[in-house]
Amino acid sequence: MKILITGGAGFIGSHVVRHFIHKYPQYNIINLDLLTYAGNLENIKDIEDAPNYTFVKGDIQDIDQMRGLFTKYEIDAVIHLAAESHVDRSISDPFVFIKTNVLGTATLLQVAKEKWQDNMEGKLFYHVSTDEVYGSLEDTGLFYEDTAYDPRSPYSASKASSDHFVRAWHHTYGLPVVLSNCSNNYGANQFPEKLIPLFINNIINEKPLPVYGKGINVRDWLYVEDHASAIDVIFHKGRNGETYNIGGHNEWRNIDLIKLLIKLTDAKLGRPEGSSEKLITYVTDRAGHDLRYAIDASKLKDELGWVPSLQFEEGLGKTIDWYLENKDWLANVISGDYQKYYENQYGSAIG
Numbered sequence: 030m031k032i033l034i035t036g037g038a039g040f041i042g043s044h045v046v047r048h049f050i051h052k053y054p055q056y057n058i059i060n061l062d063l064l065t066y067a068g069n070l071e072n073i074k075d076i077e078d079a080p081n082y083t084f085v086k087g088d089i090q091d092i093d094q095m096r097g098l099f100t101k102y103e104i105d106a107v108i109h110l111a112a113e114s115h116v117d118r119s120i121s122d123p124f125v126f127i128k129t130n131v132l133g134t135a136t137l138l139q140v141a142k143e144k145w146q147d148n149m150e151g152k153l154f155y156h157v158s159t160d161e162v163y164g165s166l167e168d169t170g171l172f173y174e175d176t177a178y179d180p181r182s183p184y185s186a187s188k189a190s191s192d193h194f195v196r197a198w199h200h201t202y203g204l205p206v207v208l209s210n211c212s213n214n215y216g217a218n219q220f221p222e223k224l225i226p227l228f229i230n231n232i233i234n235e236k237p238l239p240v241y242g243k244g245i246n247v248r249d250w251l252y253v254e255d256h257a258s259a260i261d262v263i264f265h266k267g268r269n270g271e272t273y274n275i276g277g278h279n280e281w282r283n284i285d286l287i288k289l290l291i292k293l294t295d296a297k298l299g300r301p302e303g304s305s306e307k308l309i310t311y312v313t314d315r316a317g318h319d320l321r322y323a324i325d326a327s328k329l330k331d332e333l334g335w336v337p338s339l340q341f342e343e344g345l346g347k348t349i350d351w352y353l354e355n356k357d358w359l360a361n362v363i364s365g366d367y368q369k370y371y372e373n374q375y376g377s378a379i380g
């Protein structure tokens with residue numbers, strides 16, 4: 030099988046590529062990535078010489094390039110992760126989200142349909158999506174696969190739109206598809222614009238920790254390697270046309286998570302317990318900040334037998350260790366444009 034993985038130089042994609050390269054030497058993996066600010070070949074350096082691996086730099090919006098790539102590599106299946114993924118960036122610059130997430134996904138769907146339409150047998154378009162498409166929960170309740178879509182940020186609206194197009198290509202053209210909607214991921218190689226790596230980096234450097242609003246928003250956190258293993262299971266066993274929610278049964282209020290992160294990181298740095306709590310700085314809330322996400326992943330458990338493997342403190346500990354051991358990786362990604370982003374996003378609030 031020849032599998033096109035898009036966005037494989039990004040955070041989750043790099044773990045998915047590594048997982049498939051090692052576990053399925055009989056598959057050929059073609060990793061297509063535009064290498065935007067979020068894409069980094071360092072994330073997959075350890076597997077770049079694997080015999081079943083090919084990297085292609087390219088844009089999912091470029092239909093001619095995608096047609097050429099499907100023909101050249103005789104693609105049988107797609108695992109589509111390439112996207113713009115950061116909510117705050119979608120608030121300041123929504124159009125790149127619409128272009129990449131909506132038009133890019135539609136482009137890939139159209140090319141897959143063109144190339145596979147004579148024989149759809151054994152073909153699969155797997156679309157990786159997010160729990161944010163379901164909107165925001167109050168203190169109780171969970172997102173189910175049939176929860177009505179209610180996206181509220183430009184990011185989640187673009188992901189919701191892409192999900193709709195995937196289902197449209199399935200129902201209209203018979204494209205074999207499967208979708209998954211996952212909760213917040215954390216782990217190695219996450220770009221330090223997202224809460225956990227941003228805060229680890231700032232704790233290390235004794236910089237302010239910008240907590241949006243009152244810090245009472247709730248997210249359901251899943252270790253990234255568990256997401257990769259869920260994608261593996263759904264790719265191989267998921268039913269055509271179905272959607273599977275993926276989650277960690279692991280809800281945390283931001284402020285509680287931040288205090289745990291401080292405790293674990295201070296301990297690893299040999300600082301007195303809680304000493305970095307003084308860095309907590311409450312800043313203006315994110316516009317339209319969704320209060321709570323929480324996933325019911327029982328369909329995935331009951332139908333396909335997948336459950337998360339790691340406890341949160343263990344996963345968080347491994348994540349902090351990775352950032353402490355990979356200071357060069359961190360230094361490289363926070364040079365250049367990151368400084369401009371940081372200044373625009375936080376400058377006036379925390380200096």
Ligand code: NAD
Binds near residue numbers: 067
């Ligand atoms: P990321 O931002 O770390 O990586 C995205 C990758 O896509 C980068 O390597 C980037 O270079 C690439 N890319 C962007 N535009 C492209 C284009 N036009 N053509 C080709 N490649 C392009 O994102 P992530 O956090 O790894 O998320 C991966 C996927 O998983 C996304 O679809 C996201 O919506 C989804 N998701 C993420 C989370 C999370 O917590 N991070 C949770 C659920 C779902």
Ligand code: TDX
Binds near residue numbers: 116161283
């Ligand atoms: O500086 C910050 N301060 C802060 O309080 C940042 C960056 C975040 N936050 C809050 C906002 C959220 O309530 O922390 C929470 C997590 O924020 P992010 O890491 O930006 O994640 P979130 O907005 O929840 O979205 C993530 O999960 C779903 C991913 O970025 C998405 O790609 C994914 O689809």
